[in-house]
Amino acid sequence: MLAAGADLVSFHPETTRRAHECVSRIHEAGAQAGYALSPAVGLAAAEPMMGELDMLVLMTVEPGFGGQQLIEGVIPKVAAASQLIAKQELDMRLQVDGGVTLATARRLADAGADTFVAGSAWFGAEDYAANRQKLLDAING
Structure with missing residues (x-):
């Protein structure tokens, strides 16, 4: 991905025993690094690395295929992650992936x-442009 020009690479921390090394290599290649946590993986999996990450991705559906509905139980995890980022005064994005609709x-x-x-x-x-605007309006209230 980095060789193809990616400027941000996220990975699931449970896929490696060398998370620190992965993040270091991503940064050395000039890209930003992120962790992606599946719904069943707790925030504790990311806490040791939070200061090194540029993005925390919270999967709000089970990874694997599109069109799934948001797992409602993940919303408190999003709030907890946001509070953790603020408490530690980290400069990182908090991304949600899956089940993002006009309603959610x-x-x-x-x-x-x-x-x-x-x-x-x-x-x-x-109409992608109109739908994009509707999503932005929903996000921004």
Whole structure:
């Protein structure tokens, strides 16, 4: 991914025993690094690395395929992550990935998310530009 020009690479920390090394290599390549946590993985998995990360990605659906509904139980995790980032005064983004729709975007923003992955919600409409604006309006209240 880095060789292809990616400027931010996120990975699931449970996929490696060398998370520090992965983050270091991503940074050495001139890119930003992020952790992606599946719904069942607690914030504790990211805490030791928080100061080194540029983004924390919280999966709000089970990874694997698009079009899933938001797992409501992840919203408190988003809020807790936002509070942790603020408490530690970290300069990092909090991204949510999955189940982001016109109906869920505002609640995720209110919980503290500042970056949103909205594949099916965005591309499922015929007018991408209009749907993009609707999503932005939902996020911004």
